[in-house]
Amino acid sequence: xxxxxxxxxxxxxxxxxxxxxxxxxxxxxxxxxxxxxxxxxxxxxxxxxxxxxxxxxxxxxxxxxxxxxxxxxxxxxxxxxxxxxxxxxxxxxxxxxxxxxxxxxxxxxxxxxxxxxxxxxxxxxxxxxxxxxxxxxxxxxxxxxxxxxxxxxxxxxxxxxxxxxxxxxxxxxxxxxxxxxxxxxxxxxxxxxxxxxxxxxxxxxxxxxxxxxxxxxxxxxxxxxxxxxxxxxxxxxxxxxxxxxxxxxxxxxxxxxxxxxxxxxxxxxxxxxxxxxxxxxxxxxxxxxxxxxxxxxxxxxxxxxxxxxxxxxxxxxxxxx
Numbered sequence: 001x002x003x004x005x006x007x008x009x010x011x012x013x014x015x016x017x018x019x020x021x022x023x024x025x026x027x028x029x030x031x032x033x034x035x036x037x038x039x040x041x042x043x044x045x046x047x048x049x050x051x052x053x054x055x056x057x058x059x060x061x062x063x064x065x066x067x068x069x070x071x072x073x074x075x076x077x078x079x080x081x082x083x084x085x086x087x088x089x090x091x092x093x094x095x096x097x098x099x100x101x102x103x104x105x106x107x108x109x110x111x112x113x114x115x116x117x118x119x120x121x122x123x124x125x126x127x128x129x130x131x132x133x134x135x136x137x138x139x140x141x142x143x144x145x146x147x148x149x150x151x152x153x154x155x156x157x158x159x160x161x162x163x164x165x166x167x168x169x170x171x172x173x174x175x176x177x178x179x180x181x182x183x184x185x186x187x188x189x190x191x192x193x194x195x196x197x198x199x200x201x202x203x204x205x206x207x208x209x210x211x212x213x214x215x216x217x218x219x220x221x222x223x224x225x226x227x228x229x230x231x232x233x234x235x236x237x238x239x240x241x242x243x244x245x246x247x248x249x250x251x252x253x254x255x256x257x258x259x260x261x262x263x264x265x266x267x268x269x270x271x272x273x274x275x276x277x278x279x280x281x282x283x284x285x286x287x288x289x290x291x292x293x294x295x296x297x298x299x300x301x302x303x304x305x306x307x308x309x310x311x312x313x314x315x316x317x318x319x320x321x
Contacts, residue, residue, distance in 0.1 A: 067144035070105050070241070071118060071190065077240040078117035082231050087123060089216040089228035091116050092238075095208045097197075102238040112204070114193040114211035114230075118142065121167040122187035124218050128178070129191055130227075132213035133160040137193035141186040148181045150193060155179045164219065165189060175219075191216075208232075 035045025078084045082092045094113040098104060107113065114137075119127055129150075131137065137150035147165070152158035156179065164178035167187050174180050183189065193214045197207035215227035 066244075068142060069244070071140075071142050071144060071188075073242055073244075074104070074115070074190070074240040075118045077238050077242075078115075081236065081238045082233060084117050084229075084231070087120065088117070089119065089124070089127070089218070089223070090231060091193075091211075091214055091216065091228065092231050092233055093208060093211045095204075095211075095232045096235055097204070099235055102233070103241040104238070105241050105244065110198065111194040111196055112207040112211050114195070114214045116190045116192075116216060118188045118190050119165070119216070120188050121165055121183060125167065125221065126170065126172075126219040127165045128215070128217055128219055129163045129165065130215035130217075131156065131160050131163065131193060132210055133158065134210055135193050135195045135214075137191060137214075139163070139165070139181065139189050139191040141183065142188045143186065145185060147183070147189055148179070150191075 035042050035048065041049060078092055079086060084090050084092070092113075092115045094102070094115070097109045097112060098107045099109070121127055129139065131150045135151055136153065138154075139147040139150075141147060148154060148163060150156065150163070155161070156163075162178045163181055164174065165181045166172075166174070166183060168183045168185070170182065193211060195207040195210045196202060197204040212230045214230075217223050217226050217228065
């Protein structure tokens with residue numbers, strides 16, 4: 001009887017161990033199929049997770065950079081397609097309204113646009129934007145953060161007026177007779193003025209002439225009080241949204257090209273907002289590892305870390321070793 005009990009106990013123990021072994025093997029197989037072993041990712045799964053992180057960071061970098069890419073893209077079109085000189089306080093007028101081959105973000109063909117390029121108040125000093133009665137417009141900084149409205153939505157109440165844009169940290173005298181606009185985050189801004197040819201009593205020619213009355217000039221210095229050129233675009237080319245045409249690697253190639261060319265401008269945002277450092281870390285990682293063909297290797301040193309404060313770059317380097 002005792003011998004029989006020993007046999008049954010031994011058999012039961014063996015059966016239990018077999019069941020446990022099968023369960024463990026099944027769990028391990030399932031875990032390995034899911035990419036984890038004992039709660040830890042396999043090498044393959046770890047690489048997948050890093051790739052997913054890169055993808056999500058790419059999405060955030062694209063979203064973050066969209067306003068900047070738009071501003072810089074329009075600025076380049078003003079110089080390349082319209083013929084503005086860098087730093088020139090000129091305006092471009094879409095005198096035939098926007099045509100299908102002229103690309104701009106969020107523009108429409110119902111109005112006549114009078115548009116500036118990026119204005120750097122750190123170089124020009126305070127700048128006056130003089131608007132006529134009868135239009136609507138606005139001014140934004142490099143990242144399209146709103147600065148001021150012109151027209152019925154602005155402080156001039158639709159009567160037109162003189163808006164004085166002051167550089168970041170400006171502590172000089174502000175003369176009377178102006179609507180002061182103090183730059184807070186960026187020394188760079190650009191403005192748009194819209195006139196409406198479909199309004200009662202208006203025509204396309206009248207809308208264009210009204211747009212020509214928009215003036216931009218420095219408050220002091222040789223050009224004070226003298227408006228810059230008003231350039232009619234007509235049916236000429238204007239590729240202001242080139243960075244957003246199509247989807248693919250070229251978007252990040254354009255991101256890289258614009259950041260490299262305008263490193264000093266982009267630095268304003270990086271220095272102003274520390275969280276931007278993470279975006280620049282991704283920018284460096286992607287352009288130098290994932291899509292090296294879009295990178296001029298001679299420019300590697302002028303990378304994201306060159307655009308942020310040194311201590312922030314050192315922290316990131318240590319965090320990603």
